[in-house]
Each structure stands twice: as C-alpha cells, then as structure tokens.
Amino acid sequence: MDYYLKLVSFNDGGWGWLLLKGAAITISLAVATLPFGLALGLVVALGQRSKSRVLRVPAIAFTTVFRGLPELLTLYLVYFGLQLGLQRLGRDLGFSGGIDIPPFVAGMMALGLVIAAFSSEVWVGALNAISAGQGEAARSLGLSPGQTFRFILLPQIIRVALPGIGNNWMVLLKDTSLVSVITLPELMFVTSRANVVTKEAFFFFGLASLIYLFFSLVSMAGLGRLEARSNRGYGLR
C-alpha cells in the first residue's frame, strides 16, 4: 500500500503532479473543443437542411468524411498534413518556414471536426422536431428572423438536442486520449510513460480508468441538471 501511495505522491519520484497535469490537459482540451465543435455542427446542420445545393452538398460531404474517418487519421491530417501544407506554401510564396500549429490547437481542430460531424446529426434531428408553425407564428407576431431563432427556436432545439449532445460530450472526453500521438501529455500519455518506467501497468491503467470515470460521473450529474432545467415548463409526464 505504502509503495503505491509513493508512486502517486506529489514529491520526489511520485507521478502525482504529472498525472494531475495530464488530467487537466484532458479536461481542458475537451472543454475547449466542445463549443467550437457544437457551433460548427450547428452550422453544418443548417447547411444540410438548406434548400440551396451549394450549401447542402459540402455540408453532407463534411459529415460523411469526418464521421467516417477514424479520429486518429483526422488528427494526423491536421497536425502533419496541414502543418506541412502551410509551411511549403508559405516558403513558395517567399516566407521562409516558421509556421507552427501548436499540438493543443491541432487537437482542438481535429476533435472539433469530429464532434461537429457527430453533433450535426443531433442538431438536424432537433431542428426537424420543431414544427414549422412555430417559426411562422413568431414571424406573424413581428419578430425578426434573428429574434425568432434566438428566442423561439433555439431554446426548444437545445431542449430536444441535449441528450444527444450529452452523448457527444462523453465520446469527446474519451477521444482526447488520442492526442498523445501529437506530443500532448494528456492523461493516457502520462499513464503509458509511468507504466514504462515503474512497470506497474495495472495500477496506472486502473487509476486512469478511475479518473476518466470521475469526469464521466461529474458530467452525467451536470447533464442531468441541465436537462431538468431545460425541461422546466414541460411538467412531469
């Protein structure tokens, strides 16, 4: 027991700080990605429902690609492909090198694309669930299209979409473990390195599981409250 406590202690030779830092990177990457991914997802969903082909086709292509690609590949494309593309192009146009996409930003972009693709499905479902009459009624009351969206449609969309978004969040939380391939020392990265040095594989993998479980439990509780809040006024059924 003492031996294991020492392994995760916060002073000499203990992995406590590094694990804590890893957990902090995991959670902050997920939190930073979510709004960006959800907003992009909503835009893509609106595109998918648009009557114009020019908007609809790219929106559908976007979802198809980023929902189907394994996350690891999206990450490689952004981190290596885009980076190299920027650099070569910059050099050809007379700038000499020096463009760098930081790992955190690359992780955010890649995971954001994935979450945008997944959440766009949820948004489409929610948009379909709101009857067209609502928008018409709001407009006949003299509300502008912007006001209609903000005050009438959005609150209802969020209520319907919330459980689906919750699922997206849980997926995102665990997908962050992939960014260790691009030098971001998140929780799984620290876990594997600690395992290599200490040879205590089960202890560290078990510990990592518990930390992820803790994040999930907190999120579930938070989501439950949000759902209850957005269901105010609908009564119990």
Add this chain to the structure above:
Amino acid sequence: MLIRKTAQRLAIAAFALASLLGPAVAKDWKEIRIGTEGAYPPFNNLNAKGEVEGFEIDYVNMLCGKMKVKCTWVAQDWDGIIPALLSNKYDIIVAGMNATDERKKKVDFTHVYTRVPPAFIAAKSAKTNDITPAALKGKVIGAQASTIHMNFLEKYYKDSTLKGYPTQEEANLDLANGRLDYIVADKVALLDFLNAKGKDCCKFIADVARDPVIHGDGVGMAVRKEDQDLKEMFNKAIDESLKDGSFKAVASKYFTFDIM
C-alpha cells in the same frame, strides 16, 4: 495512372484551400529541437517530473554543449515520430532508431552511435538455447510491433506464431504469464527486464546475428534530407566523442558492457 493524377490534384487543391500564411524565421542551427520517444529506458524515458532522461539525453546534451548550441527536447509517440520530423515539429530524432534502408528513403541518418545486438529470451521452462527457425517451429514469439525485431521475425520465423505488441512492456507481461514462449528485442531492454520483474519467470537464450538488410548498420540520429549541414554538424560531433572518450564516459554511467 489517371486516377493517381486526379487524386493528387484533389489533394493539392484541398491543401491549397486550407492554407494561410504567416511570418518566417531563417535557420542557423543555434537552437536545435530534438524529438525522442520517452518510452525506452535506459536510452530515453520520461521521469516523474515530466522531463526526459536517459543515456541518449545525457549524451546528446553533452554534444550540444561541445557544439555550443541550445538543445530542447520533445517527447513524441513512436508512430508519429518521423512525420513530426518531416513536418518540422523538431529538427532531429534521437530515439534509439536503427538506420534501416526503409527509413533511409524518408530521412537521412547521422553516423552510428549505438550498436546493441538483438536477442532472444524465453520462459524458464525452455529446454534448449537453439534459436534456429526449425527449432522454434510452432512456438509463439512476441516482439514490439513497429520495430525491426518484428520485421526480422516475419522474414525468418514463418512457421512460428508471431505476436506484435504496442510496447515492450506488454510483450514482457505476456511472456511472464505464459502466453508467449519467446521474445525478441534489443538486448539492453531485455536485460533490464530480466534483472527486475522477469527474474523469476524468464531467462536469457541467445544473441541474434545482425542482418544488415533488416537491422541496419546501427542506431543513428535522423534528420530531414534537406538539412545536410545539420547532419554534418552531428557527424563531426559523434566522431569526436567516440575518439576522445567522452562517449564512453557517458555510456559507462548507464551500461556495464560496450554499446558501440
């Protein structure tokens, strides 16, 4: 051919579309960024403080001191270690990487600074020290999946069951619990295991003769093909350190036998 052209054009268009421009810095090699894996003790590993340490870190930091350049280290997972070099995330790889022909198609290697023999270890119950493919027919042999050791097994041990592991740690676990009969890896890594957790379960079997086609000439540092000046800088520093005894001084802190 046509498909290939079209696909290339599509990829070009995609990249062009996604591109933005930024300011620039010229290279004069006063500061060098070094990529390592940080998961291969005692050569390179991450310690509990989150810093890289090990033989390669000490050795190259010493070279940097002699060359009067500032060196910074980045720990990068093995799978992305060459793409990250090519996309300019760092300038040189020092990660126990053997200079094989396949890798030389993508990157250039400096002179060799480590040459450790590969070796077989097995469960204590193994009856002979014979490691010919005929003797190991039907046995289950493990190695780290993305290494030259796996390539070696695939070439010569076609009649054995081969299992590839993400890191050496998992292979060691499966040898200890009896799922594997043998492991092939660098002797240094194996002795590390046999002296600690593997003391009771497993034993050393034999060294493997180097096959230059598969194993390469030894461990070198990898640089981008266009950075010939950087390669020459390190070649000179490596050669000097091998002559003036400073390599030996660092190596003896980590190894009880010659690694070069």
Add this chain to the structure above:
Amino acid sequence: MMDSLRDIAGLFLNLDILDRYGYRILQGLGLTLQLVAVSVLFGFVLGMLIAHARLSKSWLLSGLAYCYTTFFRGTPLLCQLFLVYYGIGLFLPAWRATLEDIGLWAYFRDAYIWVVITFTLNTAAYQAEALRGAMQAVPRGQTEAAKALGLHQFRILQTIIWPQALLIALRPLGNELIIMIKASSIASLATLYDLMGQTRFIFARTFDLSVYLYAAILYLLMVETIRRLWGLMETRLMRHTLR
C-alpha cells in the same frame, strides 16, 4: 510551387504501397468486420438483458445495471481492453495446468476471445442505454391496456413493447455500430492486427502516410454502407408512420 504541392500530396498518396501490402490491408479489414459483427451481436443480447435489469422494480438489479453501464461508458475502451486481456494474464500461470487438462488453454492463450469479450461488454453498455430509452418511450398506457386484456408479462414484451422499442432504438443502435467500427481500431493493443493494426504495421515499416489514406477510405466505405443500409431499413420499417 506546384512541385512542393505535389510533394505534400505525395506524402499521402503512393500506389506502390497497395501492390506490396494490399493483401495485409484486406486481411485487417476482414478481421475488423468479424470482430465488430460478433461483438455487436452478442452485445445486443447482453444489452437487452441489462436494459431490462435497469428498468426492473428490484433496486438491486437496477443498481447493478446502472453501475455496469456507467463504468463501461465512462472509461476508455483502451483501458478496458488492457485490464481484461492482461488482467486475465495474471491468473494464467496458476491456471495453466488445469486449462491444459480440459483443453481450454489455447483459447485463454489467444487474444481473439478476450478482445471479443471486452468489445461485447463495452458495446452492451451503450446498447443497453439506447434500448432502455426506447422502451421507456413506449407509452405506459399500452402496457396497462394489455394487462387489462389479460396478456401476461412476456407476451406484452414480445408483441407490444419490443417491436415498438426496436423501431425507436434503430437509429441509436446504428450509430453504436458505426462507433464500434472505429473503436475496434484499438484491438492491436492485444496483438490482433485489425485494419488499423495492419495500417500501423505497414506505416511503421514504410513511414508512408498514404497507407493511412487507404485505411481511411475503407473505414469511410464501411460507415457509409451501414448508414445507407440503416436508411433503407428505416424507410421500410417506418412505412406505417408515413402520412
């Protein structure tokens, strides 16, 4: 400028790889399909049981089911596979003689069965949640009416609840299948070369990013095929709701 652009494109496109490693890629594809099909099927049966346990009146059953789904949905599949495959390994030295006697050693030694078990346990948790939601969405009044008509419990499930719940759960179950296809890419942790495993193997040998592109196309094809199939199934099964 065109030259460097071609270099970048060349980073992701190299047909030579297909000649040399095409067979391995196909082998990996086969294993991925097999792993996912088997574990999603078993997972459906287990998920159905767990969903009922979760809805059961017994607090013990529903509590256990809650803990199960929370654990398997709340931790990464990577950790689960590690703990199951290498965790079982800890017991193997003591069990080996017995297992060899009863002829099961080969199964315990092999990774395949443990990967299938882990994937099944994991997908069962996700499927259970989808099925639970769907069963709760069937209006209560229907069960009450059926009871009033004198139908017994199993008959109600069989003829009233399940058909409607499965329709509601169709889409989430399809999504779970897609997620499983992508999630199965960690099988190589336990020495199985699925599509992603083979891809990584080839990449480690050639350091040619184009192999990832081919894998991506195959994953895209699998996912799109499933989506199309699901779309067809949905239109066909939902005919009666069309107006």
